[in-house]
Amino acid sequence: MVKINTCIFISGKGTNLRNLIKKSREYNFPINIKLVISNTKYAKGISFAKINSIPFVVIDTKENNFEIKMLKILEKYKIRLICLAGYMRVLSKRFLNLYGKKIINIHPSLLPKFKGLNTFSRVIMEKEKKTGCTVHYVDEKLDSGNIILRKSFFISKKDTQKSIKTKTQKLEYVAFPEAIISIFRYC
Ligand code: GRF
Numbered sequence: 279m280v281k282i283n284t285c286i287f288i289s290g291k292g293t294n295l296r297n298l299i300k301k302s303r304e305y306n307f308p309i310n311i312k313l314v315i316s317n318t319k320y321a322k323g324i325s326f327a328k329i330n331s332i333p334f335v336v337i338d339t340k341e342n343n344f345e346i347k348m349l350k351i352l353e354k355y356k357i358r359l360i361c362l363a364g365y366m367r368v369l370s371k372r373f374l375n376l377y378g379k380k381i382i383n384i385h386p387s388l389l390p391k392f393k394g395l396n397t398f399s400r401v402i403m404e405k406e407k408k409t410g411c412t413v414h415y416v417d418e419k420l421d422s423g424n425i426i427l428r429k430s431f432f433i434s435k436k437d438t439q440k441s442i443k444t445k446t447q448k449l450e451y452v453a454f455p456e457a458i459i460s461i462f463r464y465c
Pocket residue numbers: 288290291292293294295323363364365384385386411447450
């Protein structure tokens with residue numbers, strides 16, 4: 279099977295990155311992670327790239343021409359899919375147009391509800407019955423773009439911000455790989 283050259287963008291802990299690396303080692307999982315990009319050298323997730331001998335680059339979005347730098351390196355590694363996994367920056371319309379290939383994001387709520395930050399506390403404040411995660415295509419707006427899939431669970435009275443976070447992330451480790459498989463099912 280010819281796997282899709284993929285780049286994972288991160289900013290933080292990188293537990294989704296770790297999970298996708300593990301999945302990508304499976305014979306019939308459609309992607310091969312060729313590159314990791316972080317906007318900060320402090321992202322803990324960089325360690326998973328290092329441990330797994332995956333090339334990584336830090337591209338600070340405050341740098342001049344950072345998008346051109348990104349495009350060049352994506353081209354060098356022939357990247358056909360970008361997965362945003364906890365990447366805390368919005369990609370510009372210009373970047374999306376110039377890159378022109380698939381970019382997907384995972385978000386810890388049932389979009390279109392609770393775009394942006396602090397989703398877990400907002401879910402509790404709004405007394406939601408259900409929450410979960412969403413994998414969606416990326417457009418120039420925050421946490422918008424066509425939804426690929428959502429996974430949900432019911433919130434119990436005992437749930438706290440912390441337990442909701444734990445449950446959501448557990449679902450993310452299933453949702454992201456499933457979304458990737460669904461995108462490439464007919465390729
Ligand atoms: C995830 O909850 C994801 O939904 C959000 O950022 C978090 C990243 O976690 N966009 P990690 O860095 O993969 O551990």
